[in-house]
């Protein structure tokens with residue numbers, strides 16, 4: 566398997582606080598890789614470094630062998646790394662389908678003049694954008710809600726729309742920040758199926774932060790466990806589950 570994302574020696578300092586230090590991991594093409602750890606362990610900070618929200622204090626982040634650490638978020642997104650947020654960020658007063666059309670805008674080969682004069686290439690791009698939106702609405706089960714305001718969807722539907730909005734840009738790496746937070750067991754089960762499908766049908770790699778252990782253990786190929794900003798162990802779910810250091814980090818000392 567080829568390596569898609571390689572992170573080494575990652576460090577992030579906020580003033581006197583070393584929030585992340587010595588983080589190393591890689592994500593292979595098509596892999597689901599999870600980062601877990603107690604609250605405040607530094608998981609979101611790692612995400613923010615990978616997605617370009619923070620410039621790391623030290624370390625390397627390579628995508629397909631090219632350095633991306635410190636690049637602006639929109640440049641990293643164009644290279645194929647997109648993310649969802651712990652607190653869902655949709656255009657709440659736009660409709661569901663509009664959210665999917667806007668997401669594609671940055672990736673469409675169109676410009677304002679072409680749009681004004683409706684040249685054929687613009688119309689073609691528009692048609693393709695609609696087709697893609699319809700495809701993703703079906704995929705995440707929101708076709709019947711296409712014209713509803715995104716802010717009026719249920720929590721689980723909003724999470725699925727956020728994932729569709731990412732996937733419609735055809736990313737190489739999808740970062741999911743606590744996608745199961747606030748979902749009921751049925752919705753979590755649907756999310757599990759959706760992530761499996763995205764990997765299988767679309768070959769996307771997934772980097773996941775999640776507190777729902779049953780979801781992580783079910784879908785992650787490998788897991789990095791962090792505590793106090795540092796890695797404690799990386800391994801397949803069975804190894805991680807049985808590791809005394811992980812049990813101690815979660816349950817504390819006897």
Ligand SMILES: Nc1ncnc2c1ncn2[C@@H]1O[C@H](COP(=O)(O)OP(=O)(O)OP(=O)(O)O)[C@@H](O)[C@H]1O
Nearest residue numbers: 579582584585602603604605606607608609610611
């Ligand atoms: N922008 C910031 N400025 C200062 N400190 C920060 C900043 N972002 C995060 N931190 C600190 O860095 C540490 C790691 O936080 P982070 O949010 O990455 O943890 P986490 O593992 O994602 O936690 P949770 O599971 O609660 O979301 C915490 O001590 C946090 O207070």
